[in-house]
Every structure is written in structure tokens, then in C-alpha cells.
Amino acid sequence: MPSLSPNLCLPLPSHFHLKIMNSPNNKNNKNINQTSLSLHNKQNKFNSFNFKQLNKAISNLNLTQTQSATPTQTHNISLLLKSCIRTQNLQLGKLLHRKLTESQLELNSLLLNSLITLYSKCGDPQTALSIFQNMDKNKRNIVSYTSMISCFANNGMESKALLLFLELLLKDGLYPNEYCFTALIRSCSNSKFFEIGLALFGFVLKTGYFNSHVCVGCELIDMFVKGGGGCADLESAHMVFDKMREKNVVTWNLMITRLAQFGYHGDAIDLFLSMLVSSGCTPDRFTLTSIISVCAEIQFLSLGKELHSWVIRSGLAMDLCVGCSLVDMYAKCGLVQDSRKVFDGMSDHNVMSWTAIIAGYVRGGGGQEREALRLFSDMMLQGSVSPNCFTFSSVLKACASLPDFVFSEQVHGQTIKLDLSAVGCVGNGLVSVYARSGKMECACKCFDVLFEKNLISRNMVVDDASLKDLNLNSEQDLNRRIEYAGIGVSSFTYASLLSGAASIGRIGKGEQIHAMVVKTGFGTNQCANNALISMYSKCGNKEAALQVFNDMEDRNIITWTSIINGFAKHGFATKALELFYEMLETCVKPNDVTYIAVLSACSHVGLIDEAWKHFTSMRNNCGIVPRMEHYACMVDLLGRSGLLSEAIEFINSMPFDADALVWRTFLGSCRVHRNTELGEHAAKMILEREPHDPATYILLSNLYASEGRWYDVAAIRKRMKQKQITKETGSSWIEVENQVHKFYVGDTSHPKAQKIYEKLDELAVKIKNMGYVPNTDFVLHDVEDEQKEQYLFQHSEKLAVAFALISSTPKPKPIRIFKNLRVCGDCHMAMKYITMVTGREIVVRDANRFHHIKDGTCSCNDYW
DNA sequence: CTAGGGTTAG
Structure with a gap:
């Protein structure tokens, strides 16, 4: 941390010290306060000016032909200019400027x-500069x-600001x-320029400018928050804050906000309390x-409510931003109804x-998404507010x-219209919407837009001439600069690109992004690496994920959770737990998400005692209250082990009502253990909570099918038809040489279809010789046996495997297949045989989990 | 005439 009185090291000319000594900065205090007070009054007067009034006032401005502006004219023009600035109306400002030029009135310094x-405040620094340069020397004052x-400082031209300061000296x-x-x-x-900032800090301390106005201190606080080398130094910021002789409400707000923005929620609340008690x-x-x-962030509802009543009592209830924060606070605390009440009571939106x-309704889930979309429609119909990313x-x-x-x-159309479809969170949202509906072509197209637009924006930034004069020595410098400026690439860009690639399983693109990450100097960036670990895990390449993990020097809880979750999802529970214990040794504290990964690792291999141990220790040792997901893991664990009645008992003993996820998990167990009675109960519970869930109907119908209850199967199908619930069409896809190839059952549309089916026939003969018997339970019952077998052998996942085998994928690499639904039991069996006859490893990511199939066995232990 | 603070997603 820098000392509070660093040495003065600015190269100042000698006469400068003298000037400072003479400068009457203390005397100024009073004047400043008076000025800002009167300014405030004037601003209020013009608050009520709307566009029309302002326009009229400017048009009616009487610029009689005097040589130079009279005091009255100056006063009036300056007020009008101020209004333009306040309303950020460059259009009217320019109109006024034009009128002044045309009148040939000689403008004084003030004007x-x-x-x-x-021009500075309306984002046109070039015009501001030309006015400055064309000013008479004797009019150019301090x-x-x-x-x-200030114009340079606020428009991304910091080096020019410093150079102009040197000129001023x-x-x-x-x-x-x-x-x-x-x-x-x-x-x-x-x-x-952080170092120069430190020097300025020392300078203002020595000369007394530090306390001459609160703004100086505020600016210093922000300088430390932004920090040197991109690292926030809140401690120094807090020291500046403590050192300030005078603090006003803005100073307090600034410090509270910065603490909150950097996640120090408790400290922010503490500071707020001391503001109440001791600041005046x-x-x-x-x-x-x-x-x-x-309060919203940490779900501190009681304080939130208290503040709400304060808002009402102090007459701030009509403030738009305060209203927004209240809407958000109630929603994040789980009280969507209260949130809605505040929203409905707001005078403006x-x-x-x-x-x-x-977002509140969406987060609430459980069917409230419909209300969210209804509100979105309302918003679009009203048309006064445009949606953003x-x-x-x-x-x-x-x-x-x-x-x-x-x-x-x-919605997709709207995002294109507003040019937002290539923004990270929007693009990823589009990708997952399409991917979930099995529309892989659309998902891939959306991803490609994201991928290419982000590449292009980076190239544009590199070509940008203004960055070239900044004298950057290395590519890292450039990236830090780009990241700081908030344009082009940042670790966030990479993270969102990677999550998009992962969600559609495009490992080739993922590898390309990885190369870009390294090339652009983000190779050691924690956020980017965490995203890489997730991407490789989700694309089925756990070795690559581990490689990234091992190469990382700086690991946080997200890093650990990602890798543990990666192994857990792939069914390598021992490795996942090993990593968990290693994490505990390095003193990284597990969070709620880590425990979901740990419990799901246990449940994938049936480690009942181990799971119970962690389930109790998370609450007792880490103070983490189990959520729905944790309970679901435990239900899964009990269910998988065949302890169905224990699982039901566990569900009934939960402190809150089990949701669809928990019951769906349980239904899965009922299917595997062929318990129709409990399965029907589970399905009923799910449909009570999510009446339109197609997966439940399918699961239930499979359950009946496995028992040969074809009458009940038919009844379910009829009900689905009535409710217009459509089963997602099963499809599988595979990426070969950066291209996605997608298959449906019996699909012959692929250009290499003939060769694929030849390969399938060849495989069928080979694996039958090894003992494979087709399991026709997975096909509709009213088809002849031979036909059933044929139909079965045209399942999309088998087509994808055959295609991989006839393609020139390098042999040591595993074949990676993605399926939108759960992998079919017969395909699972057939693939095990195929790994034996071909010596290849097959990795299947289905809707639920990963299957690593090698030498005839699968990492899921035939349980999924 | 020149300076500072807030809200929404993952």
C-alpha cells in the first residue's frame, strides 16, 4: 500500500512551487460553497425545461449586434448552454452554437x-478541442x-490530459x-498512469489541495479503487476516505457504493450505519x-424492509432508481409479489x-416465466422503453x-433488430434456447455470430489509431488497455464465448478460443481459465480440463468447483473427491455449489456414507444451508441404490416442499428399479408443479413400456396430444473438423448417408458375433421384431458413431457425441461393444450426464 | 464557465 505522503516526484518547473504557495486555496472554500449553492438553484429552475421550451428559448434568443456579449446576454446564453449540457442535448447545443457563430457576436471566456x-460532456472531444485551440490567447484562462x-480525462484521452497540464504549468x-x-x-x-496519480496524491497532500474540496478526495478514492495494474486497492481508498477532513453525503455514498461493488457487503452496511450515527x-x-x-445481494430482507419504510417516509418513493432497487431487492429475497407491488406502484418505468x-419472475422459476414474458410483451407494446442486453x-x-x-x-428477431444478438449474455441465451429445443443448426448459427462478431471487434480495436499513440510495449499492455476501456475483448468476452461453445458441445471452437486466450495474453487470467475448465468438462474432454487446472497458479473456489464438478459429471467420483480433499488442504473454503458437485459425485457411484458425511458437514462446519439441489442429490443417491422408501421418507422430511427437480430425480430411480407405483406418484407430483413438462410424460410412458403396460402408454400419449405437448425429437450431433453433423433417427439426409449405413451394417455383424443382443424394449410395441431391430439400429447416436468411424478423425482421440435426450439403453449397450471391436473410446454427453465408454465398460456403471 | 455518488444479468 502506498504511504499517505509519498515523495513529490512530478517534474515541475521551479516557479510553480511559488505559485502554489501564493494560491489562496483556503479562502476559496466559502466562495465555492456559495457558487455551488447558487448554481444549484439555477439548475433547479431549468430542471423543468423540456425539449420544446428549450428549443423555443434558443430560437427566440435576441442577439442584437453589439460587438461583444453584454453581461445579460452572457448570463442568458450560459443558462441555455447549461440546460443543453444537463439534458445531454447536443442537437440543441449545436443549434445555439451555430446561432452564436452566425450572429458574429464576440464571445468572452465564460461562453x-x-x-x-x-462538447466535452456530450462526447464530442474533437469540437471541444478545436474551440480551445481557436480561442484568443488572452481569453484562454485556467x-x-x-x-x-477534464474533457480529455472523460473521453479516454488521458495522456493528452496530462500533456495539456504540463503545457499549463x-x-x-x-x-x-x-x-x-x-x-x-x-x-x-x-x-x-497510476504512478503519476500517486505523485499527484503526494502533491495535493503537501499543498493542502487535498482538503480544499471534497471532489479531490473522491477522485483519489476512485483512483485507488481502480488501482494500479488493474488491481483494486480498497484499503488505500478507505484510508483516503478516513483522512478527508470534510465529507459530504456524496463522499459517503461513493465509499459505500465502492465497497458494495467489490463485494464487501458487510463493510458497506457497517459504513452506512456509521454514516447514520456519526456523519451528520x-x-x-x-x-x-x-x-x-x-440488501438484495445478500438477501438481507429485514434491513431491506426497514429501508423501504424509510424511502416512503422520506418522500423518495417516486425516485426511479430507488424504486428499481426495491423491486430487485424483494425479488432477490424471494418475495416476487412484494416486488410486483413496488413495481406497479412506480409512477414511471x-x-x-x-x-x-x-428477472425476478424468471429467477423465481416454477412457471413464473410466463408472467415474465407477459410483462416483456407489455413493455414492448408500450414502446416507450427499449429492452437492453x-x-x-x-x-x-x-x-x-x-x-x-x-x-x-x-425475441430472437428483436435482438437482431436492436443489434444485440452478438452481446455475450444475449448470444449465449439464444444458443441455449435453440439447443434446448434440439434446433442445433440455429444454436450453432447464433454461436457463430457471437464468435465472429467478437473476433471482429477485437481486430477493429487493434487497428484503432488512437490506441497506437499510447506507446504500448506489449500485447499484454494492449489487452489491459482494451479490457479497461470496456471495448473489444476482455476475460468476460472469452468466458461467455466459452460457455456458448460448451453448451452446444463445439469443442473445436472451444479449442480455437483457447488458442486466442493464450495468444492475447489472457493465458494466466483466472476468469478465462475457469471458463476453459468448464468448457472442456462440458465438451467431454476431462483430460484437457485437468491440464488447464494443473497449469493454473491462481485458483479460486470457482476453479476448484469447476474441476470437481467436471469429474463428478463424468462419473469419476474418486478423482472428484480426491480433488475436493486437496482443495480443503489448500484452505479454500467450499461453497454451496461445491457441495452440489461433491454430492453428485457421490451419488454417481453410490457412495452413501461419504455423501451423508458431506451433507451434514456442509451445514455444521461450513454454515451452508442445503438447497433444493442438495436435497435432489441425496434423493438421487438413495434412489439409485434402490432405497426407494428411504428416499420418499427423506423427501417428506425436507424443511420445504420438494420441487419438480427432486421428484424428477426420484422418478428416474423408480424407472431404473421398475417401481411403477412410486413412479406414478412421483410423476403426479411433478405434473402438479410443472404441468407442461414433456420429459415427465416420456419418463412415465417409458416406465409403463418397460412393464409392457401398453394400454397406459397409449393413454399417456393421448393426454399429451390433448395438452398439445410435443416430445422433443431425439437427435445426436458430432463435430468433425470444426463442422457440426447432426442426425435424427433413420436419417438419410447426410451426404455420406450410404457409407454410414454400410458401416452400421458392418458393425452390426461384428458386435452380434461378440454377443450383442438388440434390446427391442426401447421401440414401439406394434412393430414386427425384425423391423424393430432395424429401427433400433438407425437411432441417431448410432448414426453419429458410424459417421465418426468413417471420418478421418485421428485415432487416439475419443469420439465425442452429443445427444439432446437421454441416451437409449440399447445404444448404450451397442456402443460398449463398438468400443471393443474398434478399440476406440466413445464419450457421449446426453441430457443428463456423460458416458465415457472404453473397452466395453462405461463410467456410468450402467446407471443413469 | 471548470470537479464527485445510484439501479438491471451471468
Whole structure:
């Protein structure tokens, strides 16, 4: 941490020290306060100006032909300019500017400076600069310089800000003031100029500018938060905060917000409490918004409610942002109804309040997705608010959970129209919507858009001329710069690309992204590596996942959880548990997700005692309260071991009502152990909770089929027809040479179909000789036996295997197949024989889990 | 005329 009085090391000219000594910065305090007070009043007066009024006022502005602007004219013009700035209306600002130019009125410093500010704040630094450059030398005062420095600082041209400051120091009669230092420190608030920022920090401490205005301190706090080398230094930020002589409500808000943004929720609440007790400042809309969001994050409902009543009592209930945070807080605390009440009571809505309530319903799940989509439709119909990527992220999640597809396609259209389909969370949402419906072509297309657009944006950034003058020495520098600027590639971009590739199993693309990660200097980035581990795991390549894991130096809980989960999903429980114990030794604390991985590892291989041990220890030793998912793992474990009545007892003893997931897990066990009676009960429970779940109907119908109860099978099919529930069409796909090949049952559309079927015939003969007997239980009963067998041998997963074998995939590599439904029992058996006759390893990812099939055995132990 | 703070997703 830097010392609070670092050495002064700025290369300042000698006369500068003198100037500072003479500068009357203490006397200024009073003036500043007065200025800002009167300014405040003026702002309020213009708050009520709408576009029309402002337009009219500008048009009616009387610019009589005097040589230079009179005090009254100056006053009026400056007020109008301020209104344009406040409303970010560059259009009207330009109109006013044009009128001034046309009138040939000679503009004084004040007006020219105001024009610089107008262009600066409306994102047009070039025009601001040209006004500054064309100003008469004798009109260019300290305010002009400060406005221009601030313009550079706020428009991503930090080096130019510093250079202009150096130029200012050489001007006789001009003295930098606290406004100027504030802008300078802001310029240094990125990693590149952090060192200069430290020097400025020392300087303002020595000269007393540090306490001359709260803004200087605020800017310093943010500088440390952004930190040197991209690493936040909250401790130093907090020290600056403590050291500030005067703090106003903004200062408190800033510190509270930054603590919250960096995940120090408890500290943020503590600071809020000391603000109440000892600051003498009254919390305002900003404070409440921030702290209510903290309550949402950590689900601190009691404080959240308290703050809600405060909001009402203090008359802030009509504030849009406060309302948004309340909507979000109630939703995140699980009280969607209360959230809705706040939402309905708001006088106005913006994209955030809509998104917050929609996300609330989506998060709640259990059929509430429909209400979320209804609200989304309302929002679109009203038309005053346009959805953004956050909105789509939630809406697409809702789409993925619903059977109707028309709506999803409309949403997809909207994302294209608004040019958001290549934004990470939107693109991934689209990919998973299509992937879940088995529309792999569409899923792949959406992914490719994501993949290519993100590549292009990176290339554009590299070509950007303004980055070239920054004198970057290495590619790492460039990336840090890009990441900081929030454009182009960041570790987040990679993470979202990787999760997209993983969800559709495109390992080839995943490998390409991996190469890009390394090439662009993110090879040691924790977030990118965590995403790589998940991607390789989800694509069935556990060796590559382990390789990434082993090469990582900096592992966090997500890293460990990802690798443990990877092995657990593949049925390698021993390795998963080994890693779990290794993790505990390195003193990384497991979280709730880690325990889901651990319990599912146990359940995949039937380690009952081990599972119970962890289930009790998670609560007792780690204070983690088991969630639905944890209970589901335990039900799975008991069910798999055939302890069906124990499983039912366990479900009944749960502290909350079991959801569809738990019952679906149980139904799976009933199917394997052929217990129709309990299975029917489980199915009934699921359909009570999710009446449109096609998977349940299928599972139940399979259960009846396995017992030969064809009458009941038919009844189920009829019911599905009545309810218009369609079974997902089974399909399998495989990636060969970066291209996805997809197959349906009996599919002959592939260009190499003839060769595929020849290979299948050849395989059939070979494996029958080894003892394979087709299991026709998996085919409809009213077909002749020979036909059944033929039908069976045209299952999509078998077609994919045959295609892999005739393709030139390198031999040592396993054949990786993906299936949208559960793999069929006969295919599973046949594949085991195929691994024996071909010596190849087959990895199948089905809807539920992974099957690593090698030398005639499968990692799932024939239980799935 | 020049300076600072808030909300939505994974």
C-alpha cells in the first residue's frame, strides 16, 4: 500500500512551487460553497425545461449586434448552454452554437469555456478541442485549461490530459486549482498512469489541495479503487476516505457504493450505519439505492424492509432508481409479489425497472416465466422503453423454459433488430434456447455470430489509431488497455464465448478460443481459465480440463468447483473427491455449489456414507444451508441404490416442499428399479408443479413400456396430444473438423448417408458375433421384431458413431457425441461393444450426464 | 464557465 505522503516526484518547473504557495486555496472554500449553492438553484429552475421550451428559448434568443456579449446576454446564453449540457442535448447545443457563430457576436471566456464543456460532456472531444485551440490567447484562462483537461480525462484521452497540464504549468499567470487536480487525478485512474496519480496524491497532500474540496478526495478514492495494474486497492481508498477532513453525503455514498461493488457487503452496511450515527449527513436517494442493492445481494430482507419504510417516509418513493432497487431487492429475497407491488406502484418505468421485475419472475422459476414474458410483451407494446442486453438475458432464460417456440423466435428477431444478438449474455441465451429445443443448426448459427462478431471487434480495436499513440510495449499492455476501456475483448468476452461453445458441445471452437486466450495474453487470467475448465468438462474432454487446472497458479473456489464438478459429471467420483480433499488442504473454503458437485459425485457411484458425511458437514462446519439441489442429490443417491422408501421418507422430511427437480430425480430411480407405483406418484407430483413438462410424460410412458403396460402408454400419449405437448425429437450431433453433423433417427439426409449405413451394417455383424443382443424394449410395441431391430439400429447416436468411424478423425482421440435426450439403453449397450471391436473410446454427453465408454465398460456403471 | 455518488444479468 502506498504511504499517505509519498515523495513529490512530478517534474515541475521551479516557479510553480511559488505559485502554489501564493494560491489562496483556503479562502476559496466559502466562495465555492456559495457558487455551488447558487448554481444549484439555477439548475433547479431549468430542471423543468423540456425539449420544446428549450428549443423555443434558443430560437427566440435576441442577439442584437453589439460587438461583444453584454453581461445579460452572457448570463442568458450560459443558462441555455447549461440546460443543453444537463439534458445531454447536443442537437440543441449545436443549434445555439451555430446561432452564436452566425450572429458574429464576440464571445468572452465564460461562453467559450461553456461551449468546450458542452462538447466535452456530450462526447464530442474533437469540437471541444478545436474551440480551445481557436480561442484568443488572452481569453484562454485556467477554466479553459481545466475544462479541456477534464474533457480529455472523460473521453479516454488521458495522456493528452496530462500533456495539456504540463503545457499549463509553463504559462505565466495561470495557476492550476482544485478543479484541475480533480480532472488530473481522474486521468490517472487507470493502470497506465497510476504512478503519476500517486505523485499527484503526494502533491495535493503537501499543498493542502487535498482538503480544499471534497471532489479531490473522491477522485483519489476512485483512483485507488481502480488501482494500479488493474488491481483494486480498497484499503488505500478507505484510508483516503478516513483522512478527508470534510465529507459530504456524496463522499459517503461513493465509499459505500465502492465497497458494495467489490463485494464487501458487510463493510458497506457497517459504513452506512456509521454514516447514520456519526456523519451528520442524511442518506439520500443515492445512498438508499446502493444500500438496498446490498440488501438484495445478500438477501438481507429485514434491513431491506426497514429501508423501504424509510424511502416512503422520506418522500423518495417516486425516485426511479430507488424504486428499481426495491423491486430487485424483494425479488432477490424471494418475495416476487412484494416486488410486483413496488413495481406497479412506480409512477414511471425505465429499462432497469422492467428488467428487474422480469428477472425476478424468471429467477423465481416454477412457471413464473410466463408472467415474465407477459410483462416483456407489455413493455414492448408500450414502446416507450427499449429492452437492453440485460433484459434479453432474462427473457431468453424464460423462453428456454417454455415449450412454445414462436415467442422465442420473435425475441430472437428483436435482438437482431436492436443489434444485440452478438452481446455475450444475449448470444449465449439464444444458443441455449435453440439447443434446448434440439434446433442445433440455429444454436450453432447464433454461436457463430457471437464468435465472429467478437473476433471482429477485437481486430477493429487493434487497428484503432488512437490506441497506437499510447506507446504500448506489449500485447499484454494492449489487452489491459482494451479490457479497461470496456471495448473489444476482455476475460468476460472469452468466458461467455466459452460457455456458448460448451453448451452446444463445439469443442473445436472451444479449442480455437483457447488458442486466442493464450495468444492475447489472457493465458494466466483466472476468469478465462475457469471458463476453459468448464468448457472442456462440458465438451467431454476431462483430460484437457485437468491440464488447464494443473497449469493454473491462481485458483479460486470457482476453479476448484469447476474441476470437481467436471469429474463428478463424468462419473469419476474418486478423482472428484480426491480433488475436493486437496482443495480443503489448500484452505479454500467450499461453497454451496461445491457441495452440489461433491454430492453428485457421490451419488454417481453410490457412495452413501461419504455423501451423508458431506451433507451434514456442509451445514455444521461450513454454515451452508442445503438447497433444493442438495436435497435432489441425496434423493438421487438413495434412489439409485434402490432405497426407494428411504428416499420418499427423506423427501417428506425436507424443511420445504420438494420441487419438480427432486421428484424428477426420484422418478428416474423408480424407472431404473421398475417401481411403477412410486413412479406414478412421483410423476403426479411433478405434473402438479410443472404441468407442461414433456420429459415427465416420456419418463412415465417409458416406465409403463418397460412393464409392457401398453394400454397406459397409449393413454399417456393421448393426454399429451390433448395438452398439445410435443416430445422433443431425439437427435445426436458430432463435430468433425470444426463442422457440426447432426442426425435424427433413420436419417438419410447426410451426404455420406450410404457409407454410414454400410458401416452400421458392418458393425452390426461384428458386435452380434461378440454377443450383442438388440434390446427391442426401447421401440414401439406394434412393430414386427425384425423391423424393430432395424429401427433400433438407425437411432441417431448410432448414426453419429458410424459417421465418426468413417471420418478421418485421428485415432487416439475419443469420439465425442452429443445427444439432446437421454441416451437409449440399447445404444448404450451397442456402443460398449463398438468400443471393443474398434478399440476406440466413445464419450457421449446426453441430457443428463456423460458416458465415457472404453473397452466395453462405461463410467456410468450402467446407471443413469 | 471548470470537479464527485445510484439501479438491471451471468
